[in-house]
Amino acid sequence: MATAQAEVRRAPATASNGHAPRVRLHSEILPPDLGPATPAALRTSRRALAIMAVGIVIVQLISAPIGHRLDAIAHTGTDVYSLWEKYVTHPVPDILILGASPARTDVDEGILSGDLTALIGRPVRAETMGFPGENPLFLDALMYRIMKRTPHPKLIALTTIGPDLSENCFLCNVAVNPGLWDISDLTDPGFVQLALHVSPNPSWLAIGWALPVFAYYSSLIALQCVAYDAGRSVSTKVIGRIPRQLQNPTPCETLAAYKWGTQSTMTPGDFTGSLDTYRIGMLKYDVSPRIYSSVADMIARARAGGSKVVFLRPPLHPALLASFPGQVQTSKQSVDAIAGQLNLNVIDFSDAMPYDPNLWVDALHLDRQGAGVFAPQLAGALATALGS
């Protein structure tokens, strides 16, 4: 405890209220004096601030391209920006499968396109755009951009597994702004207006547009993956093995996108983790008017562009269906009700895949082998939808 030994500064001898002041002024806790404001000190500080300001501007300029690159590394090329760039730099597909991550993991584009071509008897190309955690708020803005480009896909299959339609899916809501930043076209006032309308946090969206460093700072996580990969490569060359410390999975290697093509069997950790994700996502399940409005707008936009639209329920692991029968039923009823109101067909594959752990990344996503097994069933349903 500080005692009277500490230096004490006395207040002035009298105060305006006429009482002799006995107030201590606490020189101990006052910040140290900065010293005289000499011209040299002021000049140095001004220069340092100017350099800092220039640095901040440079960081804004480089943060978007660096962020895109690092995001691509972190998500094994399945980040929103990479998928959107792939879409705009390739010919428009005949069938576009759109939605949260299962839209990508459950579909092997090559096998599906081959099966569709064989079934229909002419070349048909299917493409997927599956974005982790994205919900209709983002997909509405994405549909706007898809329809800005001509020609349009003949059929658009909107996937939904349940939580992505819930207003209270926290993980889905936090994914909206990063997704919007990645597909932004600030020269299009219509897009800007729509993005601000659908964003759960419009002011934060605008900040990310104005100062891209706020939009892309989180991509720095991929540096850890790059450093680990470099460390593993060097250690393999130098000591002939990877040290135990570098054998732990990096943040990039824990994602379904990475495991899709590299992991042959679902691990218990992935299985229980995905059950938790589903359970949390379905808590307080509520298809709010805002979400419904985005679904309706998105479908109206696609139809206005001449595209057919269907709802697609991708496979869920049989153990998940058994663990959460109530939630699965609630979600199905909601999707059926929306489909009824919007006059849409629903293709339901939720129980189409077997228990076999070799076919799943986790309880929500098929792996490459599973997507291959699933492709013929999906091709049959999509060919019918395309023909009808």
Added chain:
Amino acid sequence: MLFNSPTYIAFLPAVVVMYWVLPKAYRPVLLIAASYYFYASWNPPYLLLIFGLTLINYGIGRVQGNATPRRRSLLWLAVAINVAALGIFKYLGWLDQSASSLAGFLGLQWPAPLVHLALPIGLSFFTFEFLHYQIDLYRGSDPITNPIRFALFPAFFPTQIAGPIKRYQDFDEQVRSNPKYDPRIFLEGIELIVIGMFKKAAIADNIGRLAMLVFSDPSHAGMIDAWAGALGFFVELYFDFSAYTDIARGSAQLFGYRIPLNFRQPFLATTFQDFWQRWHMSLTFWLRDYVYYPVGQTRLLGVLKPRMRAMVAVVITLLVCGIWHGAGWNFVAMGLALGFSLVIDRIMTVNLWRRQMPTWLRISGGWVQTEILLLLAMVFFPNSISTAFQLWQHMFFGGLHMNVLTPVKFLEIVGVFGGTCAIQLALRRWPPRELIKDLNVAAVLRPAYAFAMAGAAVYFAVADAALTLSPQKFIYFQF
């Protein structure tokens, strides 16, 4: 709105730009508006609490300042209102719970705990600022007559949530003089913010996880685990709170305000008393002025010999300090442990370390004694009393081995502590600003250093957010 959240990093520059663009007369108003927005972003209804207390304290202060003969009654009224606010929101739930538990233990009928109030953020800090204001008025200081200036004193958002506890004379003098833009203060502000971010994201959150490994399973801890866990928490607490203080001071300096210090190289303290003059200084000196001195001078203790009276006053003061830290019996125990540690340290220092012996032995002996007493007392901060006693047991009788921590994790804790001590020693001997001030490259080195610290802070924060999905709260966030 946490200091380490992206929202704050966007909010702060926006307010800073508006502040310097506005005419001088409107700047305090902008700061009040921004501060109330900052407070409301946590829990809008509780804005009424800070606003109401501000209004009441302003009114009582105005009457006190008029040299009314009822100044003493007014002081007691103000103290009662502020302490009641603190008591109702912070301690009533705990007392209710304790009474219910005691009744259950004695087999008596007692209704289940009824009070479930959320603790308003910053309450402990701004009520202490109000108390200081009223007591100093009673002691003869001039009141703040301008309501805008008065409202800014408790509300000022950089210090609103977790201090440092300001003194109104110093703060109001700055408000009145309407700070001019000084590039040196502004630059130092940015540096303080990035240093704070780095301390929090890179050090506090990572070391804290290691301490929690031990605290979450103390029954398996060996002696080395237990001491390392306590040391880890001590290091985390320092880096977490000093990070908060740095960001608060840095944020204030962007508006030209210089607010009190909270830390002055506390790991270098060689006595317990010395430690308290370096640790959470704004609280320590508040307690000295408004608890220790009045208690020491009270007639009730007049029967005791001066040395005994000082010791009793110290124990009572540190008991208040412990209870201020939180509503729980562990905080009562922490306060008592700190109080008795100070008494033990004083006795040891007078009877052992001040005897003739080599300087190095006196200093290092005092340092080791201080650290040991601190670690023993601080285990009550994050743990229940039973867990803390279990840890004490393992600290002395746990067997000389590690069951919970790996050697790498142990070295991480000890390395950060040792490295911090070495850096603090070096900074005392060679202050970096003094070293570079005459160099032509100073204008480049300082921004380069700030960018490096900011980059590292963001990297660690992102890595942490990947695990937890949100920024880690500061330990002193909800006080």
